[in-house]
Amino acid sequence: MNRFCYWCVAIIFSGFIQQANASIADFKGEDGYRLWLKYDLLSDVSLRKNYAKQLGSIYIDTQTDTGKVIMQELQLALPGLLGQEPRFTDSAQQATLVISLNPSLQADATDEAFAIQTQQGKIQILAQNPVGLLYGTFHLLRLVQTEQSLAKLDIQQAPKIKLRMLNHWDDLDRHTERGFAGESIFDWHKLPDYKEQRYYDYARANASVGINGIVPINVNSNSLILTPAYLRKVQALADIFRPYGIKVYLSIKFSSPQQLDGLPTSDPLDPQVQQWWQAKAAEIYQLIPDFGGFLVKANSEGQPGPGDYGRTHDIGANMLAKALQPFGGNVLWRAFVYAHDSEHERSLQAYNEFVPLDGHFESNVSVQVKNGPIDFQPREPFSPLFGAMPQTSLAMEFQVTQEYLGFSTHLAYLGSMYKEVLDSDTHTNGEGSTVAKVIDGSLSKAPLTVMAGVANIGADRNWTGHIFGQANWYVLGRLAWDHDLSADNIAREWVAMTLTHDPKASEQIVAMMMQSRENIVNYMTPLGLHHLMDTGHHYGPGPWVDNLGRDDWNPTYYHRADDKGIGLDRTTDGTNAVSQYAPYWQEIFNDPKKTPDNLLLWFHHLPWDYTMASGKTLWVELVEHYYAGAAAVELMQAQWLGLKDKIEPNQFNQVRMALAIQVKEARWWRDACVLYFQGYSNMALPAGLEKPQHSLEYYQSLTFPYAPGQG
Template identity: 55%
Template sequence: MCFGLANHALAEDGYDLWLRYQPLESAARARYAPRIAALVAPGESATIRAAVDELDRGYRGMFGQPLARRQVVQDGAVLVARAGAPLLAGLELPFAKLGNGGYLIRSATLHGKRVTIIAGNTDQGALYGVFRFLKLIQTGQPIDALDIADAPKLQVRVLNHWDNLNGHVERGYAGLSIWDWQKLPRFNDPRYTDYARANAAIGINGTVLTNVNANADILRPDYLEKVKALAAVFRPYGIRVYLTARFSAPIELGGLKTADPLDPQVRAWWKSKIDEIYTVIPDFGGLLVKANSEGQPGPADYHRTHAEGANMLADALAPHHGIVMWRAFVYAAENAEDRHKQAYTEFQPLDGKFRDNVLVQVKNGAIDFQPREPFHPLFGAMPHTPLMMEFQITKEYLGFATHLAYLGTMWEEALSADTHRPGSVAKVLETQVEPGAVTGMAGVANIGNDRNWSGSQFDQANWYAFGRFAWDPEAKADAVARDWARMTWGNDPAVVGPVLRMMMGSREAVVDYMTPLGLGHQMATGHHYGPGPWIADLKRPEWNPVYYARAAPDGIGFDRTRTGSDALSQYAPEVAKAWGSLDTVPDSLLLWFHHVPWDYRMKSGRTLWDALVIHYDTGVDHVRAMQADWAGLRGKVDAQRWAEVRDFLAIQLDEAIWWRDASIAYFQSIAKRPLPAGHKPPAHDLDYYKAITTPYAPGQAG
């Protein structure tokens, strides 16, 4: 039986990501080869050359020989072009619907020859089409009668690198930063090109190179020359560079006494600096700003609003067609309001007051990238302001690189949520607030200088999935996972089936053994590694896990109804009604919105206490099931990657049991209830778990 790809025994380390281009088996080569006899690519732009090179690279890998390049059309030719190319004259192809980034792939007859046309309105669109065409072959799809037209639903699709200039990656679990600032601009690591290829393959068109906890030095002339070198590598792949702006840069770099956004000298400094950036990097994308959040400087330091701060930068960027991405992740220690409410309280009254080239960047949930959160109440609440989604690809709260947790299911859950203001979160993101307004999605990158890029083989799937959801926020997590599995592990159904089963249940397993039934932020201090539901001694209330669980003898959960913080009032009435009632709130969000007694009867008929314990054990059991699935794949995937995943699953099981036992020990000390029948007690007493410290866990801030 032919599954398309051959030789699972070859050693691999994961470097090639979803661009492995493994040799095809003989039957597949025979099926595809007549349809790809030669390549015709009119145009000599750097992007078209990148597309041609990629097509040749893929052909060499899968067919074992170079792809013949021709100047004239022949049977089996693949024609890579942009709209308006003379060879396409008279074909009446539907370019109008493709926009700037879309593409079509069509089987056609041209000058009496059977050909495959890959084209877009722009060279970048044609490049995306080439990657899609190669994916069809990688995943064993037919290519003899193609009629594909696809275009991104969002314009700005960016990775946010939380990389510091010293090489440390905040919340990064894949080694150090891939940007070697010391060697730039003289030396461009070939890895930068592979980074660009991998991103272009999934439609990502922008990269923010530096941490949101910004360092003003990145705006110095010497660093701008380094950024220029990276921009030159990325440009053929349609990727723009962006930088984070430290709001106090006029003081730190410009010697001013203030960074007040309404001060004429401050405005002039930013205009001059941004003009300088565009002189060095003409296609610079714009700035990302974290302001007045977690100690970062911002306009509130001068009693100005977020809109006044963002608009100052937007005005300086507008002549260059640059954008500002202004993060809505704000909360303050001196603010006693429920942290869930603070971003809405600060930003919703500013709806319609931001410039047209400002995107307000909103996290998927109101707290902080938790294993599960309800969708952020700002989505749908600012109809006159472009909002962009911020997802976290790196798993700060989901077990770092060693826990298998496919985030596509989380993102589909958030994007498909109905805001009733109107429609889904995805529709809010896709709908321009006015003609020409910018749309976008950002993902906090999980990339480092580890050989496999993301710290683990399966964490590559989250980078891949982000690109797919940024291209189409209405994508389906299972379809995305299936494509990734086939491109990464091969087309054998005996491999793809177990891999999909592992992936699709993995995030729910993490929720179960970490934060079941709507609990949130139960992680240990600072690094967010391991359980710490008892922590109550941090200087800011909302940094303490006890703030969120509110476990007490009378019950557990955070009351966000009218009798509590009333955070539910920030949602549309239909949402508030559904989540505000114990009869209709889903079990998965129960403790997020309600404080309920330990003996509260769940919809299953179990008490809350029993259900909590069962969820912890269900999460652990799923990890064991993943181990069994993976063990069955020995010999069906390459030995090196198989062994790494096996070892990481063993770590995950150990830590899932740690989470389960520590959490049950703590909550049982308060609930004073016996465990349900058949569920064993924690291996140690509560003091044992409280005594565990991991001060050198990776990815800490700083």
């Protein structure tokens, strides 16, 4: 059976009882497996006929494995979209679509660039190598899926970021840390011999948005991945992914020389250790000639690293980098570090450890920085590391999985968050020094540029647990390719390719998506509050938690609520975190009147009766944000229910059920947090707001021992 036929089969579920109203739920049609590559028949007959004429005869001039993938994709896509089988020809002269290598193409220095041109009624896709042709083919199919004109195409594209990656936090036993869509898609027990259909479809989806690197195992790594048996399993994945332009990278445990071969140390300055890594690199490249390199979490949350031997991060990273250099590999060294015994407030620690090392890293090292200075919170300011290390490649690490955003039952389109961070102006090199320009090398001319996302993918049929979670995978790839694209336009693409072409329905869905992340900020952590999630699993509110093993694991460490007020003072009179930002931001963040409301309590501890820009007190504004967030989810639910006739039943019902959960949990977050903070403010709820359903003690009593995705 052709491996791509799997996507063409509609899965029909029947007999599901909807307990809420005792009716039979309709789960016919698309279940989400095909993602944004649905390739359903276009409803506009005239448009379909026009496309069929323009794409009626196809010439592909490469016989590589990637060329075969291009042909297979067209064989799958065009009959589905147009109701007509493609006709392939050996003559470029006779073809209406020519997919051709052109070594002289000057679209960009990168060999991933492509051009699409319409000339004299013929469409040409041109690229320097087959992978560029694959990207161009997917772009052309996107134009068809979104019903764009092909009459006068003149497109030249090249990625702005060199390495565009997914980091899976998946363990070898298939548990997925911070994953909420089922177990890992990587079945290490069956590999290398059993190559599942899902691996190919995963590769297609990634290639369609330009993702060219994956890390299949957790940053909290297992040294077994570097043993010969597991490397052969990695080789099997690399062989599958190679035609799609995707390289495999591995998370490695820094103490592997000791764990695997009994060396007395893993000190990066020890010659035996250096030789061990050099030999291991050679072993890997013998199996996987295009292996990407290593991702490293070191001296963070108990993971071993160079600090165990009194060495700095650059010494550890450079030791690995030198082992990979003969083969063209790279090291991605995570900056998510915070010392157990540090006297400094948590948000300062990565900056303090890494900025003194600027310029000390090898050219094939990129320091991978989370978008904010804490840990994937619903809202954070951009990390001050961006712009503070001009002589070092800095990689962006975004959250795609929703560890702190309600898991896979909360609708949170993260494109707006990614753009908020990427468009932030660091002002470290004058106005216009955006985070995007830091990571794409525009400011530093760094040869290695990287954007990575912590994947939200699992073995659920719909891949991401929530249909709208697919949009976050999609937007990560699109923005890594071109960070100048708008989150709004990317959402429109995704809706058209995944859900509906109906104009009114599309407008309504895009509006829901663009507001969705702000809704979550409002009912979880408004006005710059952060890290209010409950212990360990990060599911649900826990602003009262104050009994964990270290201060900076406790929500009370971050909100500092007391009888006088709320918020963490990070000004020059407090922890002085503002000093890590450019003078432009220091002036703003030091002054509560200038600090944006959405970061106010991130930088300031303010009285409950502090007068906000609106003229309301801080207490009233805080409570109103909580209630507005919950109300917005109820509105979103009502809007979705009104779209029943515009969305396939299976997709519609999956989202309907998730929204019902989100409505309940938004109220839970609202009520629990408002009651807890009210105990300090001693102020009444603003007039007209409904009282919380339960007591604070009730919310504090809730436990969730089997919440998914725990570490």
